[in-house]
Amino acid sequence: MSVKAFLAYVSLEKNYSSHTVKAYGNDIGDFKRFCKETYDISNIESVSYSQIRSWIVSLVNDSISNRTVNRKIASLKAYYKFLQRVGDIEVNPLAKHKALKTSKKMEVPFSEAEMSALLKQISFKEGFEGIRDQLMIELLYTSGIRRAELIDLQLVDLNLRGGTIKVLGKRNKERIIPLLGGITDLFVQYLIARDELESIVDDDYVFLSKSGHKIYETLVYRVINKYLSEVSQKAKRSPHILRHTFATHLLNKGADLNSVKELLGHSSLASTQVYTHNSIAELKKVHLASHPRNKK
Missing domain, CATH: 1.10.443.10 (Intergrase catalytic core)
Known part of the structure; x- marks a missing residue:
C-alpha cells in the first residue's frame, strides 16, 4: 500500500486538515530518503525498529528538537498502523517505541x-x-x-x-x-x-x-x-x-x-x-x- 493511499485515508476518512496531511507526507518522505541514502532501501514497509532508531539518532545529532522528532515519529507510526490495518504488515515496528522526553514550553502571553x-x-x-x-x-x-x-x-x-x-x-x-x-x-x-x-x-x-x-x-x-x-x-x-x-x-x-x-x-x-x-x-x-x- 502506497504512502499516497495512506494520505488519502487520513484526509478523506480521518478528516484531517490539509496542513496535517502535508506534514505526514513530508515526515514519511524524509524517512524514505534517509533509508535510501543510508541503507539503499526503497521500500520502507520492511524496515526494522533499529533502522528507525538510527534515523532518530541522526535527527537528534542534527539538532532537531525532541518535540519535532516526536512529531515525525508519530507520523511514521500512524503510517505503519495503517499498513497493519490493511494487512500489508503484521507488526508495527514502532508499536513499543517511547517518545523522547520534552520540556514543557511555558509560552508567555502579551500583557x-x-x-x-x-x-x-x-x-x-x-x-x-x-x-x-x-x-x-x-x-x-x-x-x-x-x-x-x-x-x-x-x-x-x-x-x-x-x-x-x-x-x-x-x-x-x-x-x-x-x-x-x-x-x-x-x-x-x-x-x-x-x-x-x-x-x-x-x-x-x-x-x-x-x-x-x-x-x-x-x-x-x-x-x-x-x-x-x-x-x-x-x-x-x-x-x-x-x-x-x-x-x-x-x-x-x-x-x-x-x-x-x-x-x-x-x-x-x-x-x-x-x-x-x-x-x-x-x-x-x-x-x-x-x-x-x-x-x-
Missing part, C-alpha cells in the same frame, strides 16, 4: 498594556497593506483563530451584518466566532481597499497580498513579529502567541473555560487548560485582596 500599546500607539502603513496588517493582528487577538484559519478565511465566511465569521478548524470542524464592533468596521475598510487592488488572483479568500494572491504563513509571521517587536521585548512574537494571549485575557476577566474552549475550537478541555496557568496568578490576587481571612 493587556502591550496589546493596548500595539493597537492604539503603533502607526500602521498607509493604504491596503497597512489596513490588512492591522486587521490581521486585531482579528487574531480578538477572535483567537489559528494562523491557518486566518489564511484560509473566505469571503463567504464573513457575516459582517450579523457580526460573526465562520472558520474551518482542525479536522475540518466549523465554528462560528463573534466579532467585536471595531473589527467589523475595520473589515469594511479593508474590503474597500481590497477591491481597489490592480489585480486579484485568489478572489475567494479574504486576506491577500498586494499582488492579489492568497497570503501565506511566512507573511503572517513577518507582520505579527514586526509590529509586536515595537511594543514588546519578548523573544517569541508569533501568531500563536496572540491566540495564547486571547485565551489568557478572557480567562483573566472571568470567562468560562468551556466557552473559551469553544471559541478556540479545541476538542477537549485539556487543550484549553494549558492557558489557565497565567489566569491562576490573577485569581490569587483577587483571592488575597478579597477574602476576609487574609491578614493585611
Whole structure:
C-alpha cells in the first residue's frame, strides 16, 4: 500500500486538515530518503525498529528538537498502523517505541498594556497593506483563530451584518466566532481597499497580498513579529502567541473555560487548560485582596 493511499485515508476518512496531511507526507518522505541514502532501501514497509532508531539518532545529532522528532515519529507510526490495518504488515515496528522526553514550553502571553500599546500607539502603513496588517493582528487577538484559519478565511465566511465569521478548524470542524464592533468596521475598510487592488488572483479568500494572491504563513509571521517587536521585548512574537494571549485575557476577566474552549475550537478541555496557568496568578490576587481571612 502506497504512502499516497495512506494520505488519502487520513484526509478523506480521518478528516484531517490539509496542513496535517502535508506534514505526514513530508515526515514519511524524509524517512524514505534517509533509508535510501543510508541503507539503499526503497521500500520502507520492511524496515526494522533499529533502522528507525538510527534515523532518530541522526535527527537528534542534527539538532532537531525532541518535540519535532516526536512529531515525525508519530507520523511514521500512524503510517505503519495503517499498513497493519490493511494487512500489508503484521507488526508495527514502532508499536513499543517511547517518545523522547520534552520540556514543557511555558509560552508567555502579551500583557493587556502591550496589546493596548500595539493597537492604539503603533502607526500602521498607509493604504491596503497597512489596513490588512492591522486587521490581521486585531482579528487574531480578538477572535483567537489559528494562523491557518486566518489564511484560509473566505469571503463567504464573513457575516459582517450579523457580526460573526465562520472558520474551518482542525479536522475540518466549523465554528462560528463573534466579532467585536471595531473589527467589523475595520473589515469594511479593508474590503474597500481590497477591491481597489490592480489585480486579484485568489478572489475567494479574504486576506491577500498586494499582488492579489492568497497570503501565506511566512507573511503572517513577518507582520505579527514586526509590529509586536515595537511594543514588546519578548523573544517569541508569533501568531500563536496572540491566540495564547486571547485565551489568557478572557480567562483573566472571568470567562468560562468551556466557552473559551469553544471559541478556540479545541476538542477537549485539556487543550484549553494549558492557558489557565497565567489566569491562576490573577485569581490569587483577587483571592488575597478579597477574602476576609487574609491578614493585611
